[in-house]
Amino acid sequence: MKIAFIGTYAPRQCGIGSFTQHLFQSTGDGSGTSGNFVVAINDPGSTYMYPPEVKFIIDQDDHGTYLKAADFINQNQVDVCIVQHEFGIFGGQNGIFILTLLHSLDVPVMATFHTVLNKPSYNQLAVMKEITRVAGKLIVMAHKAAEILQQTYGVPAEKIELVPHGVPAIRYDRTAARLELGLEAKKVLLTFGFLGRNKGIETAICALPQVVARYPDVVYVVLGKTHPNVVRHAGEEYRLFLHRLVKKLGLEDHVVFLNQYASEDDLFKYLAASDIYLTPYLNEAQITSGTLSYAVGVGSAVVSTPYWHAAELLAEGRGELFNFADEGQLTNLLVDLLAHPDKLESLRDKAGEYGKTITWPKTGARYHELTRDLMANVPKAILKKDPALDRSILPPLRFDHIERLTDRVGIFQHANFGIPNYHEGYCLDDNARALLMMLMAYRRTNSEAALKQIAVYLGYLNYAQNPDGTFRNFMGFNRSFLDEVSSEDAFGRAVWALGYATAYSPMDAYYQVVQRLFANSVPHFERLKSIRSIANTLIGLYYYLKDNPSNEEMVELARKLAQRLYEAYQLHRTDTWHWYESLLAYDNGLLPMAMLCAAEVTNNASFRDVAFESLAFLESHTLSKGHLSLIGNENWYMQTGVPSPFAQQPVDAMAMVLLYFQAYNYAGDPRYLSRLYTSFMWFLGENDLRVSIYDFDTHGCCDGLQHDGVNRNQGAESTLAYLISYLALQHTFEKPYESIVP
Structure with missing residues (x-):
């Protein structure tokens, strides 16, 4: 073995x-x-x-x-x-x-x-x-x-x-050890190990004056360096505090600090030379103490506070306990033990017998x-992990955090941990995503609460649209917009949500508002330059055409936008780089997904081929580890560089889930369904750091994977990305060939 x-x-x-x-x-x-x-x-x-x-x-x-x-x-x-x-x-x-x-x-x-x-x-x-x-x-x-x-x-x-x-099998003769260390004429108390404030050395020092008054030959040896983490953050502050305390109490001749990391031979030599071993720790929440195990293992007489490990190890007469930070009780205990050598010997005998059972062999x-x-x-x-998703591991569908982030105006874009950050206000992007998510939720639940929230998010889009059909994006907490015209990306996300709402509005009153907002935005479609805005708009057109399949003008507009993605792809494609630009950045999955949408509504084989080729390329860079490993937003992935591993974002995981959902609905290949499951599990811990991004306490989603862990802030974008992905996943369990999500 x-x-x-x-x-x-x-x-x-x-x-x-x-x-x-x-x-x-x-x-x-x-x-x-x-x-x-x-x-x-x-x-x-x-x-x-x-x-x-x-x-x-x-x-x-x-x-x-x-x-x-x-x-x-x-x-x-x-x-x-x-x-x-x-x-x-x-x-x-x-x-x-x-x-x-x-x-x-x-x-x-x-x-x-x-x-x-x-x-x-x-x-x-x-x-x-x-x-x-x-x-x-x-x-x-x-x-x-x-x-x-x-x-x-x-x-x-x-x-x-x-x-x-x-416990190592190291033993020293007591008399020889005391003689070698110059302690033959002393009553020796000992503490060893790394120093830090939780060790409670001050309790032992404060207990000494009355002990020394009774036994002037007592010496307390504190053997050990300050813990490296303590030195790194606080220097030698604790050790200096102990030195000042010794001087204040006049114990300079009775306390010895040996500021060294002692070898095991030295440790056991001091244990053999000591009369009493002390662990005056201040907190019960210590489950393991190697130093205490060593002391008991070699048959030392031990006096300790009742932290968890000590309470167990010193049971049945193997040691004595005193209350945390109780210097008076410790004084009485030490005086009593030094006055009764037979008690000390009994402690040593019982500890020694137990020590024989815990040797390293x-x-x-x-x-x-x-x-x-x-x-x-x-x-x-x-x-080896089963590629099929175990439904039992999925948390229930909860909107607690969305409700926490939403007021009568819309959804706040940022949060500090699980609490809305009012300072950052609202934005078009997140209210568009929230509208999309709540429409999906209503289709699944028919919830009255969802119906009310749809009106809030749609109201934000209605208020944000300019007379010329563009949108404003950012709004402060005082309900004043902070910009005149949104970015193209935000525009595209609004069109995506409106297109979906055209297909799936729950009532006519909502539908009429959506139709007007969508129609007002159409003149700007062909002016878009950002490929992600084009992709988002294409997805919106895809859903609009589900409600208006005979609208040839919109089919032609979809074809024109898809052609621009196709041309960008051909411009940047090489034998080893199958992508729409010279880098993999954010929302990557939406680009091949938009081409699949365009292929479906235009029946264009070239669009289809580009979609699946770029999907395979993206997959080769994100799923090669057996779990979803997203392109990080720190530096992204330049064609001539290496992928950025961290600042992975939930919205990118959502894009992969929705891409595979669209691919599965288009091609009917169950492999895409399996990869959809794999992509969703990024939220629940199947990621590079192997920790859940979904917060089971708040029912929100953390803002991403950083280089050292999880970004615990839970903004709207992240939680909406999780919920949209969740709703897509749930739909595959029931109606796998009916597309309900972008």
């Missing part, structure tokens, strides 16, 4: 790095020929001289290296991957980049959780839930962690395994057993 271990790794100064190294060394089949290897995570700006077992290095903040790591693992005939998870060691928002790696693997995954939060943020919850879904086994080190995984993250109990933190053997079980019960075949 061949295992790939993913995590930080020694010599990086990191507790998880030490854990991964011990796990690698203790997990094997005894043959020495297993070929196990490590994929190590480098923190930003650092390089390390790794040992030979490290075969691949991931740069924490470089998303591309996660994909390369997955390829490396897949190509090296690995049977199981074991990943160490802690939010801070992976790149992106809350370590989201690890999801890309996990989803790209072709082998079963086991995840060890070093942190399990009871009250995660939205992003932390999303990352954790996806890891728990992908991994076949989840390893925790405390019963409380298993409980939280079940209650907060919805993980089935049978997927969770409790495996204690391993035993922990490693348990991991090895679990990897064999995972291999036996997770056939590789099930790792």
Whole structure:
């Protein structure tokens, strides 16, 4: 059996790095020929001289290296991957980049959780839930962690395994260690590990004056560097605070700060030399402590606050507990233990007996057993995704966020998270999309609420149209327009919505307004220069002709507009570039979709051929990974460059959904239906970062995938793109050959 271990790794100064190294060394089949290897995570700006077992290095903040790591693992005939998870060691928002790696693997995954939060943020919850879904086994080190995984993250109990933190088989003679460290005449209290405000060292220091008054030979050793993340953001502020506190209390001869990252040999030497080991942490929400495991594992007398791991590990007389930040209780406890050596010895004995059960050889053997079980019960075949959409995973159709963004004037264009941003006002583009979406929704639901909202959005378009048939776009919150004439793109989107409304107005009163607005705009169709505006207008004409199929003037107008797209295509087409311009930018799917619409209403084979050829070209650049990977809006994709991977927008995913819907209706090929499903799943997490863009709390849609995670703002364009795509998808379940969407 061949295992790939993913995590930080020694010599990086990191507790998880030490854990991964011990796990690698203790997990094997005894043959020495297993070929196990490590994929190590480098923190930003650092390089390390790794040992030979490290075969691949991931740069924490470089998303591309996660994909390369997955390829490396897949190509090296690995049977199981074991990943160490802690939010801070992976790149992106809350370590989201690890999801890309996990989803790209072709082998079963086991995840060890070093942190399990009871009250995660939205992003932390999303990352954790996806890891728990992908991994076949989840390893925790405390019963409380298993409980939280079940209650907060919805993980089935049978997927969770409790495996204690391993302890190295390093032992020192107490007398020799005290003599070597110059502590033979002292009563030694010890705390070790990275320093940070959550460690509560000040509680222990404040408890010392009365202890020292009773036992003048007491010395408190604080062994450890300040945590690198703390240094990065706050410098040595906490350490300096502790030094000032020591001086204020007159404890300079009784507190020793050793500002170093100690080797494991040194750690165990100090543990052997200490009388009492202290972990005065300030918060119960710590599910794993490697330092505490080490102390118990070697039989130290431990005094701790009752954080989750300590409450379990020190049960049954293996240690003593005191309340968080309760220096008085700690003082009394320390005085009592130092006065009664028999109590200290009892704590050591019970801890030592338990420590024999959590040595690394035993922990490693348990991991090895679990990897064999995972291999036996997770056939590789099930790792491949079924291309058919599982309807049960779809959230219900909800308009909560649309209602939140809409007032009597129209829909606000932007939001801060899930709250409307009134400062940005309204725009024609979004009210046109909202009209389109609500018309689609009414066709599906016959909802009175939808009928009322249609009137609001149509009213905005009616108010926005100038006497000459053009439109204004942006309106402030004070209901004053901020421009005289909209962009061509906004004009085209308005025509698209009006054309659809011509075909599917729910009542005559709406229909009459739509007819007038559409007719007023027609004189501007042939003046359009933007190919996307032409495409949007073509789609509007397509739906207009569903209501007026014998209008030859409009058929001819559609042919003329399509001919201009056709000519743009021929101008830019080469043997390797099948597109309408020299770059792939935004709303890409709408261009071949518009050509399909034109091919249908004009029965023009050339338009059809261009549509399907450009569709195939776009598909080759967006679906080659097995999921939808959109062209990002940071720099787009220049013909002579490389695709921009991020700032992926929901409106572009919508364009792909609608393109495949149109292709399916035109050709009847079920492959297009499958690709429609794949494109829609971009919203629900089948994307490059493997996290849902749809917000299940607000029922809105986030504004896109950024280089480090999700843009949590939920503007109108994004949520409308999701809902239009959702309604298109739902229609395929019932009437696959009747086109209801653009």
